[in-house]
Amino acid sequence: MFALILKNLKENILSYVFVGIGIALSLVVCFYYQATGVTAFTPKINPIIIIFSAISAGIGIISFCAGFKIVKYLAFVMGLFAFLSYVREEITYIANIFTGIDGTSFTLEFILTFAFSIAAMLFFLVGAIIQKEILFQKKPVAKEN
Numbered sequence: 001m002f003a004l005i006l007k008n009l010k011e012n013i014l015s016y017v018f019v020g021i022g023i024a025l026s027l028v029v030c031f032y033y034q035a036t037g038v039t040a041f042t043p044k045i046n047p048i049i050i051i052f053s054a055i056s057a058g059i060g061i062i063s064f065c066a067g068f069k070i071v072k073y074l075a076f077v078m079g080l081f082a083f084l085s086y087v088r089e090e091i092t093y094i095a096n097i098f099t100g101i102d103g104t105s106f107t108l109e110f111i112l113t114f115a116f117s118i119a120a121m122l123f124f125l126v127g128a129i130i131q132k133e134i135l136f137q138k139k140p141v142a143k144e145n
Contacts, residue, residue, distance in 0.1 A: 008067040011132055018127030019060050019072060025120035026057035026079060029113060033086070036109035041093035049089065052082035053117070060124060072128035079121040086117055 009016060030053045037045040056078035063071040087094070090110065097104055 004067075009064075012067075012130075015072075015127045015131040016064060018123045018130070019063055019075070022075065022079070022120045022123035022127060023057045023060040025116050025123060026053045026060065026075075026082075029053045029082065029116045029120060030057070032109075032116065033113050036113065039093065039107070039109075041096065042089055046085060046089045048085045049082050052078050052085065053120075056082060056120065056124070069128050069131050069133060072124055072131065076121055076124040076128060079117070079124055083117040083121055086113065 030050050033049055033053070034045060037049075056075050059071060059075040059078060063075060093110065096102065097106060
């Protein structure tokens with residue numbers, strides 16, 4: 001079994017690089033949102049964003065051993081849920097900026113959290129797309145003369 005995991009790792013090294021970057025960015029979102037999540041428009045931190053970013057990173061770590069595409073897609077879905085929760089949490093802030101009521105603009109904290117979250121999702125997605133499924137490949141059958 002260990003040899004099969006090593007073969008999978010060798011064949012899909014680029015996929016695992018993308019997933020590793022996605023894991024790092026998901027963890028950055030967890031910690032960065034905790035540090036900068038309280039604003040004038042959002043008086044408290046939404047724990048769902050932190051939890052699902054951490055779950056996304058955890059599933060990404062599990063995908064290193066599991067070797068299935070579906071696990072990486074699951075990490076993408078959890079990251080997507082964290083991103084959508086972040087957008088839902090900040091919707092009044094976004095609406096305020098687009099309507100231009102008080103002249104505020106996007107803060108660096110909002111832009112970085114938004115960008116890290118999108119980048120983590122995309123890295124998980126690309127890692128899942130480019131992975132070759134070698135765990136279920138059929139062995140070539142030798143021809144008999």
